Amino acid sequence: MSNAQKTALIVLDFINGITENPYFKTYIDQHQVIEKSNQLIKKFRKNKQLIIFVKVGFSDNYVELAHRSILFVHNKPNNWVKLSERSTDFDSRLDYQAGDVVVIKHRINAFYSTSLEAILNANEIENLVLCGVSTNMAVEGTARDGHDRNYAVTIVKDACAAHSEEDQNSSLSIMSRIVEIKTVAEVLA
Numbered sequence: 001m002s003n004a005q006k007t008a009l010i011v012l013d014f015i016n017g018i019t020e021n022p023y024f025k026t027y028i029d030q031h032q033v034i035e036k037s038n039q040l041i042k043k044f045r046k047n048k049q050l051i052i053f054v055k056v057g058f059s060d061n062y063v064e065l066a067h068r069s070i071l072f073v074h075n076k077p078n079n080w081v082k083l084s085e086r087s088t089d090f091d092s093r094l095d096y097q098a099g100d101v102v103v104i105k106h107r108i109n110a111f112y113s114t115s116l117e118a119i120l121n122a123n124e125i126e127n128l129v130l131c132g133v134s135t136n137m138a139v140e141g142t143a144r145d146g147h148d149r150n151y152a153v154t155i156v157k158d159a160c161a162a163h164s165e166e167d168q169n170s171s172l173s174i175m176s177r178i179v180e181i182k183t184v185a186e187v188l189a
Helices: 022-030 033-046 116-122 135-148 165-175 184-188
Strands: 007-012 050-056 101-105 127-133 152-161 180-182
Touching (some): 007 033, 007 135, 033 152, 033 184, 050 116, 050 135, 135 152, 152 184
Parallel strands (some): 007 050, 007 127, 050 101
16 A cells, blocks of 8 residues: 555535634635645545545534533534534535545544544554644644554645634644644645
C-alpha cells in the first residue's frame, strides 16, 4: 500500500449551522475556506484516497448532549444542530457527495465515541490531513487526539476557519509543536 493510500482527508463540521453562523461565516467567506477544502477533496477523489466528512449533531431529544459542557449547553434550549434539521446538512458549497463516508460526532473531537478510528484502522490509514471549522476547536481537538493515537497529522491552515485571525493563528502556532501545518498548495504539490 502506497503512502498516499495510507493517508485520509478528514473534513470537519462544514455544516449549515456553523458555516451560516455570523461568528464563522465572515472568516469562511473572506478566506474562501470551503473552496480551498474542495481543492483537497478533488485531489483525494482523483487519487482514490479515503475522505471522511465529519459533522456535529444530536438526536431530537439531545440524549447525547454533554449537559455540563459550556459549549454545548445552549444547544437544547435553542434547538441547535439537530440531526433531523437543515442545520446539520453539509454546506451546499462543499463537494460532499451521496455515498461519501460520514462520521457523526457529539463532542468537539471527531475521535470521541465515534466510528472514526475503526474506519481509519480498517483502511490501514497512518496519515491524517485535516481541514474544517473551527480551527481552535474541532480541528485542534481532532489533531491532538490523532497525534496521541500515533497518526501523522497535517492541518491545512488555509482550508480551516476560526472566528478570527487571532484564534486561527494562536491555534496553529500551538499545534505546530505536534503536527505539520501546511497550505493547500503544499498539499496539492
